[in-house]
Amino acid sequence: MLVLTLVAGMAMPAGALLARVERIHPHWLETEFRHAVVAFGGGALLSxxxxxxxxxxxxxxQAGTAALCFAGGGLAFMALDMLLYRLKTQAGQLAAMLSDFIPESLALGAAFAFGSQGGALLLAGLMALQNLPEGFNAFRELNGDRGRRAGQAIRAFTxxxxxxxxxxxTGYFWLSAYPELxxxxxxxxxxxxLxxxxxDIAPQAVLKRHWAPPMGAVLGFLLxxxxxxxxxHGA
Structure with missing residues (x-):
């Protein structure tokens, strides 16, 4: 469990290291690659x-409780987005990355406690798939692409x-006693x-007169x- 969550988390600094590759030639390939990475992360998140x-x-x-929890998550992320906008910070992608990584890690620990090994493995794999492009995007958003600032960003991601x-x-030892929670x-x-x-993700993936980036979303969901x-789980 600890290894799985750590590997999934280390995909964040791995994505940041990938984002430091500044020059992919030709230029159209560099642009298309960046958009494809964004789209891939979106596909993995949707899956x-x-x-x-x-x-x-x-x-x-129950249906009503499930609806409230789901809608509450959307409203909370919207409130966070609005707060970050008012603070004029460039850390929106960074906050979003942490906001989904922590609840998913809690759920993964609880899944191990419930004995759902397959579900835990699947969740860990999807977390790694989404954290890699999220780390990539967050690093780009912070503009930490050179010198000391880049090293600080990668250390922070680690x-x-x-x-x-x-x-x-926490999920394994505490939340496992509260399955509804x-x-x-x-x-x-x-x-x-969602x-x-x-x-944030889908709008960034759009690239006029290029059709390959949306396939990144398809591949992310396919994995x-x-x-x-x-x-x-598919049986």
């Missing part, structure tokens, strides 16, 4: 929502990765992720489907 967070979260809750095992332990957290995270996908089937 986490559709294949793990919503099905498992809704399984233990420290943030350590929050994953801490959250997983875990379900609520999963749906809350799903609502927030808001982020359409507010989620493959993982879903390989862990026995």
């Amino acid at each position: 986490a929502v559709a294949l793990v967070l919503v099905p498992q979260g809704a399984a233990r809750l 420290l943030m990765a350590l929050l994953g095992p801490v959250a997983a332990l 875990v379900s609520g957290i999963m749906l809350f995270a799903a609502g927030g992720i 808001y982020s996908v359409f507010q 989620g489907i493959i993982g879903h089937m390989l862990t026995g």
